[in-house]
Amino acid sequence: MNKKVPRSITLKHLLLWFTGLLMATLLVVNFFLNVSSARDYMQQQLSSHAQDAATSLGLSLSSVIDASDLVAAESMIDAMFDSGYYRHIIYYDVNGQAKVLRHASMKIEGVPGWFVDWIELNAPEGQAAVVNGWMQLGSVSVVSHPGYAYKKLWDSLKVELVWFTLIAAIAFLVMQLVITTILLPLRRIEKQANAVRNRDFSYRAPMPKTRELKRVAIAMNSMSDRLGKMFSEQLSLIEHLRAESFHDPITGLGNRAEFDGRLKAELESEQSVAVGSLLLIQLSDFAGYNQTYGRSSGDELLIELAGAIKSSALQVADAFVARRSGSDFSVYLPGVVDEQADKFANDLLHKLSGLHLVKQMCRNDVLHIGVASTLAKISLPMFLSEADMALRRAQAEGPNGWQRYVSGSDFATPGDAVRQxxxxxxxxxxxxxxxxxxxxxxxxxxxxxxxxxxxxxxxxxxxxxxxxxxxxxxxxxxxxxxxxxxxxxxxxxxxxxxxxxxxxxxxxxxxxxxxxxxxxxxxxxxxxxxxxxxxxxxxxxxxxxxxxxxxxxxxxxxxxxxxxxxxxxxxxxxxxxxxxxxxxxxxxxxxxxxxxxxxxxxxxxxxxxxxxxxxxxxxxxxxxxxxxxxxxxxxxxxxxxxxxxxxxxxxxxxxxxxxxx
CATH class of the missing domain: 3.20.20.450 (EAL domain)
Incomplete structure (x- = not known):
């Protein structure tokens, strides 16, 4: 079983993760610093509040009461305690005995318990002396209630969390847009690389605005141009060499060496079945035509003949044509035998006879075709010899015509007769x-x-x-x-x-x-x-x-x-x-x-x-x-x-x- 190849992370995702993590870290650190700073501030406020309240209450008690007037002291203490900002207020006499005691429970509305445990504000005690002139009557102790501070911190925390989430979301979207824009040229360069891999050298990567990516795009475009040029030169070279080795320079058809090599492979190879027909075509007195009309006209005649023969051969799949020498041509028709080969030879003869430059010769005894067919493996020299004998017989008849080589054993294969x-x-x-x-x-x-x-x-x-x-x-x-x-x-x-x-x-x-x-x-x-x-x-x-x-x-x-x-x-x-x-x-x-x-x-x-x-x-x-x-x-x-x-x-x-x- 093939193991599943793990997907690798993309550069875009890597940058998004890195910048997102960095931004989140900064925001979280900033958030905790703000919370710590607010906590310290509230701690100081609680201390100052308690001390200010104690000092104010001590002065008030010193000016309106004496040591024995507890009712007046209770009234003033109750008025301050009922405001709700204090955990406890205690009035002590000179002996340290609590004469007036007011205490509130530690109940905080609207704030989760985990937040209270996490922040843990310590409300300090504020103290002040109660005096009458130079005589000390007692002292007061005030502890502020931290509930209000917890409430303010909790509300502030919620607001900061909302802003943190909003800023993080906006920043992530902006980062994604910026990174996508920055990396877009890389996508185009990747597209160009894939095009080169698929043998398409026409695509050009647009020039990015960043200097580094611009240099990469220029290098990729240059490489694509060079590879395209090299590939085209290789194709041109091999086609040129193939034409030099296997093609006739005048007609563009295959030459004798190529034709005989392909025909030999078709006839003698174990990979193929030797069923087909060979046609040898000859235009007589071509030398006289050259002398009369010139070599350039003779080349035109050869080109015209080659074009007509090739267009006829295209009707048969895998047929191949060659100019053997002078005005001699050969055609092999794989799979074509019997009346099909006869019809092909007859139609080709009429087609060639009707060419303008052939008619210019004003003779009806210059075009001849010899046909040989086989249904079994046969050697190349034997097959060419049979077609050549048919050609000679057609020429012996005189007028333009074609002949087929006929032999009693040529149209049968072992155990298989020719079927209609x-x-x-x-x-x-x-x-x-x-x-x-x-x-x-x-x-x-x-x-x-x-x-x-x-x-x-x-x-x-x-x-x-x-x-x-x-x-x-x-x-x-x-x-x-x-x-x-x-x-x-x-x-x-x-x-x-x-x-x-x-x-x-x-x-x-x-x-x-x-x-x-x-x-x-x-x-x-x-x-x-x-x-x-x-x-x-x-x-x-x-x-x-x-x-x-x-x-x-x-x-x-x-x-x-x-x-x-x-x-x-x-x-x-x-x-x-x-x-x-x-x-x-x-x-x-x-x-x-x-x-x-x-x-x-x-x-x-x-x-x-x-x-x-x-x-x-x-x-x-x-x-x-x-x-x-x-x-x-x-x-x-x-x-x-x-x-x-x-x-x-x-x-x-x-x-x-x-x-x-």
């Missing part, structure tokens, strides 16, 4: 209706392999007694607009697993770009996460970097809600979508998963090693964890581990399992 579209639609519909999707889980290990960061959720469906991987049925689900339904089913199944107490770790669920672009799905997902707060904390929603090009607003909405709802967000296939890395600066991403094409044979690629090292530096500066995908050989692991990778997954580390270990 209506058959696939029924299989997928039945799977959704019966919720019969099957899950495998692949662990993602930390950089030192000591712990499991999370488990990747991999979907499977059963077809004719065999498990079919997501790479096979997902393209068909996309074709029939069922991806959002499948993603919803996966999320619901994982919530059932977590709420059922069968798992308490992290589960990484991949969301398709089609689901992310669906506002209804995003609203459902956020509502579901709000309804299941405990399960939400176990989810990592993984989005392809390709999604940033098509559903950036929905992705921002999903990321913005992650902090409130508790789930995390990961970017998959990082580095291959040709998306500027600036999104790392304003999106609070938790993980990025480097595409397996960068990990494949990384021990032999300095460019990929440098790319991964740069990504780690940038991501760690933004508090983002970097995970390598597709680690399938020991050499690859030995190459990425020293770089400080945060996590990795792949068949070398652990194969997928039906159960979470």
């Amino acid at each position: 579209a209506n058959e696939w639609q029924k299989i997928l519909s039945d799977t959704l209706a019966e919720k019969s999707i099957i899950f495998h889980y692949q662990p993602v290990y930390s950089g030192d392999r000591s712990t499991i960061i999370h488990h990747q959720v991999l979907s499977r469906i059963e077809v004719n007694g065999e498990l079919v991987m997501a790479g096979v049925f997902i393209p068909m689900a996309e074709r029939f607009s069922m991806l959002a339904d499948f993603d919803r089913l996966v999320v619901e199944k994982m919530i059932e697993r977590v709420d059922g107490g069968r798992f308490d770790g992290k589960l990484c669920v991949n969301l398709s770009v089609h689901s992310l672009a669906d506002d209804r799905f995003v609203a459902w997902l956020l509502g579901t996460m709000e309804m299941h707060p405990l399960a939400a904390k176990c989810f990592i929603f993984e989005i392809s970097e390709y999604s940033l090009q098509l559903a950036d607003e929905q992705l921002e909405k999903l990321v913005a809600a992650s902090k409130r709802l508790g789930y995390q967000v990961s970017i998959d296939k990082f580095g291959v979508a040709a998306v500027p890395f600036a999104y790392l600066q304003h999106l609070s991403i938790h993980y990025i998963k480097v595409d397996h094409s960068f990990i494949r044979d990384i021990q032999n690629s300095r460019d990929n090693q440098f790319f991964l090292r740069s990504v780690l530096q940038i991501a760690h500066g933004q508090d983002i964890q970097v995970i390598a995908v597709g680690v399938e050989f020991e050499d690859e692991w030995q190459s990425i581990e020293p770089l400080g990778i945060d996590g990795a997954m792949g068949y070398y580390l652990c194969r997928p399992h039906e159960h979470i270990e």
Whole structure:
């Protein structure tokens, strides 16, 4: 069980407590000094009052009575005693015998007993002689009654307590206002620090009026500017180096090295399913075009061709395009086979043939496309060779056209024939209706392999007694607009697993770009996460970097809600979508998963090693964890581990399992 971290006291509360305690101490000391001073004053007044009364009574008795006239003495003593200010008055004769005695009880009205005991006034005795000429007749003794003094002190105490409380309350409110005003710049500086932590370098702390805090604000603003500049420079540098290494400088597409590396990873990696089509596109007599119209016009033609090919490829998720050399281009369409690939090639041919600069060549035999498809793992040289043979056949036909490579064994996988579209639609519909999707889980290990960061959720469906991987049925689900339904089913199944107490770790669920672009799905997902707060904390929603090009607003909405709802967000296939890395600066991403094409044979690629090292530096500066995908050989692991990778997954580390270990 996690120990509860004690809350630390704030500077504001500390200052309020300190100044409040100091003020209360001063007021209390002042109060007690006032009470003590008043007590001493009353004590002196009682002494003076008793002595004055005794002197006055002695003179009065001396002038009007003689030693034997006790009636007159009693009358004068009674007149003075009845005023109520005396505890006792006694008239003694010359022998010390009390002739007249008047005594009052110590009863004090309206004053608590504890106050009397606390103050404890001692009423002194006042004495005076009674004489007739030079003859002493006797003496009088007077003791003042302290009740009046107690009453005056008690009333004074109550008034002082009221003023003390009022002054303390006003002073506390004033102190709170003053301290809040003084510390407000610190709140703004804290807000700026949080903004920097969240990769927002645009916030500027206002200048405080106090000199010390003003210097802190200036330093924070300067630091924010410098960090923002450094981050932008790092992003620009890595994008520039990536463009230098993997991009064609004229068209902006990937170059041959990048394309072949990604295609090899797709075809040969255990992490992916080799289902897709390869298109080789060639514009003939490009050298003649350059000689006729000039090199600048030739570059414009290449750019126009590249733009048309790229816009067509954007219709297929995770498709990638490259300029191989001269006027040769290549396109890989993952998950697209059969009549879909044929339709894509036919539409692309018509689109390219209708370009203005292509028509300028005034020839209808310059554009040709070769298509090769696969449903099983195949080597890169073999796949390129098949597409190239199809291209040569199209060129041999003469006019603008396309051809597909056909072989008896190319369109079948072991134990699985090519299914027609209506058959696939029924299989997928039945799977959704019966919720019969099957899950495998692949662990993602930390950089030192000591712990499991999370488990990747991999979907499977059963077809004719065999498990079919997501790479096979997902393209068909996309074709029939069922991806959002499948993603919803996966999320619901994982919530059932977590709420059922069968798992308490992290589960990484991949969301398709089609689901992310669906506002209804995003609203459902956020509502579901709000309804299941405990399960939400176990989810990592993984989005392809390709999604940033098509559903950036929905992705921002999903990321913005992650902090409130508790789930995390990961970017998959990082580095291959040709998306500027600036999104790392304003999106609070938790993980990025480097595409397996960068990990494949990384021990032999300095460019990929440098790319991964740069990504780690940038991501760690933004508090983002970097995970390598597709680690399938020991050499690859030995190459990425020293770089400080945060996590990795792949068949070398652990194969997928039906159960979470």
